[in-house]
Amino acid sequence: xxxxSQLGWEGGPIPxxxxxxxxxxxRTGRIRELYVVCVILQCVVHQALLFVPPSPLTTxxxxxxxxxxxxxxxxxxxxxxxxxxxRSQDCRLICPDGEACQPSAGLPASSRTTxxxxxxxxxxxxxxxxxxxxxxDATNLALVRQHKTPGQxxxxxxxxxxxxxxxxxxxxxxxxxxxxxxxxxxxxxxxxSMDLFVVFxxxxxxxxxxxxxxxxxxxxxxxxxxxxxxxxxxxxxxxxLLGSMWGFLENFLFVFLKSLQAPxxxxxxxxxxxxxxxxxxxxxxxxxxxxxxxxxxxLVSFAGYTLRYIGYSFIRNPWLCFPFxxxxxxxxxxxxxxxxxxxxxLAPPGLLATLTGLAGALHYSFGRGVxxxxxxxxxxxxxxxxxxxxMGIGSGVAGxxxxxxxxxxxxxxxxxxxxxxxxxxxxQNADPxxxxxxxxxxxxxxxxxxx
Numbered sequence: 001x002x003x004x005s006q007l008g009w010e011g012g013p014i015p016x017x018x019x020x021x022x023x024x025x026x027r028t029g030r031i032r033e034l035y036v037v038c039v040i041l042q043c044v045v046h047q048a049l050l051f052v053p054p055s056p057l058t059t060x061x062x063x064x065x066x067x068x069x070x071x072x073x074x075x076x077x078x079x080x081x082x083x084x085x086x087r088s089q090d091c092r093l094i095c096p097d098g099e100a101c102q103p104s105a106g107l108p109a110s111s112r113t114t115x116x117x118x119x120x121x122x123x124x125x126x127x128x129x130x131x132x133x134x135x136x137d138a139t140n141l142a143l144v145r146q147h148k149t150p151g152q153x154x155x156x157x158x159x160x161x162x163x164x165x166x167x168x169x170x171x172x173x174x175x176x177x178x179x180x181x182x183x184x185x186x187x188x189x190x191x192x193s194m195d196l197f198v199v200f201x202x203x204x205x206x207x208x209x210x211x212x213x214x215x216x217x218x219x220x221x222x223x224x225x226x227x228x229x230x231x232x233x234x235x236x237x238x239x240x241l242l243g244s245m246w247g248f249l250e251n252f253l254f255v256f257l258k259s260l261q262a263p264x265x266x267x268x269x270x271x272x273x274x275x276x277x278x279x280x281x282x283x284x285x286x287x288x289x290x291x292x293x294x295x296x297x298x299l300v301s302f303a304g305y306t307l308r309y310i311g312y313s314f315i316r317n318p319w320l321c322f323p324f325x326x327x328x329x330x331x332x333x334x335x336x337x338x339x340x341x342x343x344x345x346l347a348p349p350g351l352l353a354t355l356t357g358l359a360g361a362l363h364y365s366f367g368r369g370v371x372x373x374x375x376x377x378x379x380x381x382x383x384x385x386x387x388x389x390x391m392g393i394g395s396g397v398a399g400x401x402x403x404x405x406x407x408x409x410x411x412x413x414x415x416x417x418x419x420x421x422x423x424x425x426x427x428q429n430a431d432p433x434x435x436x437x438x439x440x441x442x443x444x445x446x447x448x449x450x451x
Contacts, residue, residue: 031139036202038132043198045125050191052117126365134360141344141356154344155285155337162282162333166275168193173268185264226346226355231410234402235346238298239339239359241398243367245305246332248375248391250368253312253321256384262318270321274328281329285337294345295406297330297338302399304331309392313385339363 140157175189226232254267281288289297304327311324339359347355371391378387 031135031142032205035132035135035139036205038128038135039198039201042125042128042132043194045121045128047191047195048121049118049125050188052121053114130361130365131357133364134357137340137360138356141340145344153286154341155282155333158333158337159279159282162275162278164197166272168197169271170265170268173263173265177264180264226348231406231414232346234405234410235295235298235339235342236359236362238302238398238402240362240367240370241395242298242301242305242331242335242339243363243365244371244374245302245309245367245391245395246363247368247371249308251372252375252379252384252387256312256388257318257321259384260316260318266318270325273322274325274332277326278329278333281334282337285334286341288334289338289341294338294342297334299399299403301331301335302395302402305395306392306399309388309395313388313392336363 137154140154144154144157172190172193176185176187179189180186227236253270257267257270292300308324308327308331312321315321315324340356343355343359375387375391378390
């Protein structure tokens, strides 16, 4: 299997196009079937990555075999060496006594075929993987509303998913370390584990005969009406910005930890630690969001990313990442619980999966791609410390602007609109023409008066 470091590309994740899977689910009512199709196809396509041949690399070790005892000097990342010339933008040979020396003849060059095959497979795989998350979230929201079981909420439904992230990543990481050989990491166990869990998921879905009773069908123009509201537009922008912060960490945190010589099981443990810390917050997320407010949770998420990014920029021991991983409680878990439930509140009847899918696509797809592209460019240009600090400052500025816009303008507009809606509803209830019994009584009184 080819690893991303062997592609000759450091641009982050494959960009994911926004698609209408959520809208299809709302229009057809077949959330389960669409989810199964998406999860199976993403599994098949990602499994094909195992068969992508690795690209040969021009490595510093090969360059060390150059004549005249030359060494490799790098102004690029990751430390302490340049990794490979196909990944580095600023590596050169340093020759003793100032001699214009050359690499040994016959050194292998990177193959762009490997990159494009990998790119195509990842593009298709993530295209089907992204909606599987949002469809599952929409199903959870619909079931919680449908059954209204005391004590159940969206966050508590996600606890089982968090439990899986606590157990599986470190376990698979240990297996990968055991089956790998020096100089070559075998990622096969991760893919085979994915296959096993996908089969278990599909069988469970059909064994439980899961059915989601969706509300009456709605027209797409109802979504456009919601999207024209300023608070909705600002909310969508905030979700996309938070997605860019998440996307950069999702794709480059492990690269950064690997550059600090972190073992594979440590990277799995980061998810375990964050997952364990998030369990009580997910369990009580509904009460937290009601008490703190959905918008305030998003503002705290921006602040959390600022602390995480700046904290990472100063560590030189990979084990010191764990205190900052605890902040994932607010930057990822509470943030998405708040965003998903708030999107569900904004959604018109019959368009729950559509609006939830839109929020998910902006966060997990569009925002992820933008953040990874910008972050990857900064990493290649200035190194990890500068990039983490820049992203941290950007998150803080974005959160401050969101707070100013919401509390300075949008909050008052929302209050005024809700007051008008309450007044209109009260007036309609008081109007006898709206009540057929009151109307009949008025007509009877009029007829008596006429006689």
